[in-house]
Amino acid sequence: MPTSTRAAVLRQRGQPYSIETVELTDPGPGQVLVKLAACGICFTDVGVQRYEQGTPLPQVLGHEGAGTVLAVGAGVTNVAAGDRVVLSYASCGACPSCSHDHPQYCANFMALNYAGVLPDGRVPFTQAGQPIYGGFFGQSSFADHAIAYARNTVKLADDVPFALAAPFGCGLQTGAGTAYNTLNVQADQAFAVMGAGSVGLAALLAAVDRGCHTIIAVDRVAERLDLARKLGATHTILADGRDLMLALREVVATGIDRIVDTTGASAVIRAGLEALASRGELAMLAVTAPGTEITFNPNTLLGGRSLLGAVEGDADPQSFIPWLIDRHRAGRFNHAPLVTEYPLAAINEAVADMASGKAVKPVLVME
Ligand SMILES: [Zn+2]
Ligand SMILES: [Zn+2]
Numbered sequence: 001m002p003t004s005t006r007a008a009v010l011r012q013r014g015q016p017y018s019i020e021t022v023e024l025t026d027p028g029p030g031q032v033l034v035k036l037a038a039c040g041i042c043f044t045d046v047g048v049q050r051y052e053q054g055t056p057l058p059q060v061l062g063h064e065g066a067g068t069v070l071a072v073g074a075g076v077t078n079v080a081a082g083d084r085v086v087l088s089y090a091s092c093g094a095c096p097s098c099s100h101d102h103p104q105y106c107a108n109f110m111a112l113n114y115a116g117v118l119p120d121g122r123v124p125f126t127q128a129g130q131p132i133y134g135g136f137f138g139q140s141s142f143a144d145h146a147i148a149y150a151r152n153t154v155k156l157a158d159d160v161p162f163a164l165a166a167p168f169g170c171g172l173q174t175g176a177g178t179a180y181n182t183l184n185v186q187a188d189q190a191f192a193v194m195g196a197g198s199v200g201l202a203a204l205l206a207a208v209d210r211g212c213h214t215i216i217a218v219d220r221v222a223e224r225l226d227l228a229r230k231l232g233a234t235h236t237i238l239a240d241g242r243d244l245m246l247a248l249r250e251v252v253a254t255g256i257d258r259i260v261d262t263t264g265a266s267a268v269i270r271a272g273l274e275a276l277a278s279r280g281e282l283a284m285l286a287v288t289a290p291g292t293e294i295t296f297n298p299n300t301l302l303g304g305r306s307l308l309g310a311v312e313g314d315a316d317p318q319s320f321i322p323w324l325i326d327r328h329r330a331g332r333f334n335h336a337p338l339v340t341e342y343p344l345a346a347i348n349e350a351v352a353d354m355a356s357g358k359a360v361k362p363v364l365v366m367e
Helices: 043-050 109-114 162-169 171-182 198-210 222-231 244-251 266-275 298-303 317-329 344-356
Strands: 004-010 018-024 031-040 065-072 084-087 125-127 130-132 145-149 153-155 190-194 214-219 235-238 256-261 276-284 306-309 339-343 361-365
Touching (some): 018 344, 031 162, 084 145, 084 162, 084 317, 153 317, 162 171, 162 317, 162 339, 162 361, 171 317, 190 198, 190 244, 190 266, 198 214, 198 222, 198 256, 222 235, 235 244, 244 266, 256 266, 266 276, 276 298, 339 344
Parallel strands (some): 190 214, 214 235, 256 276, 339 361
Antiparallel strands (some): 004 018, 031 065, 031 145, 031 361, 065 084, 125 130
């Protein structure tokens, strides 16, 4: 078993990652050692790099890992050495939410995904005896190896490339799950997504799969709208300062049945709410900036309209990720055009390209 690994370490807030060699701990009971082949970059990684989020530094981030199991700790039965796997978020399995098949609202979510240490108190990495924190989303996959848990390690079919599989662990699950699970979009509905980044486009792909008769993508970046059209959007709206409520109502005068907001921007969410059809639903999935408040005419809701919120697409990764990958294999969920591959060592370039919009979903590859 390896005793050291190469990792992209975030040492200081607002600084780039540095590629370093760190010592690796053994998998304890319930834990899984994975040799990573790929890891997507998600906006949560960018958020921790830029802003104080209560998780300690230096730390190895990365929470869309995919690779091969090298070893399992005591009590792990769902995967074994040699299995190809995708890693998702961690949950405890014992709290009321986990017991009711809603691990995304686990009472121990912060402790298991943000604490920087494993639940048994060990620090996953060290360097010259100093702690390098990890266990980010139960993995820390910006590295050649990760320690994950049985509950967030999901078996992967042989025929799905790691670089395409990795983003199912968070971003694709979040976007697609919000459309499939939270909103349960249907063919006789008009659908809109506010924000056509990787999460929004995953929601759009779900609406395409379900056959929604009208699919609208809204974004500030024209190139993303071009991509949305290629993926199946029937209409696009460039958010160039125009009244988004009126623009949506111009497409469907009676209003939009289901909207996913990925922007977390109060004006955009309000425009979406006001553009909803009677009995329409808007689901928000983005963390809004501190201090954000949304004002809207409460009578809007009297038309049977709902404002919902969801994390991780209301999805249990053990059932949802294999299901979504089956949709992908059946040609019903083609996210390949979203993915751009970078070597792990080029992580800072990948983050910059994501911020500039040059890459929609950067995926680091470890080979
Ligand atoms: Zn729980
Ligand atoms: Zn994420």
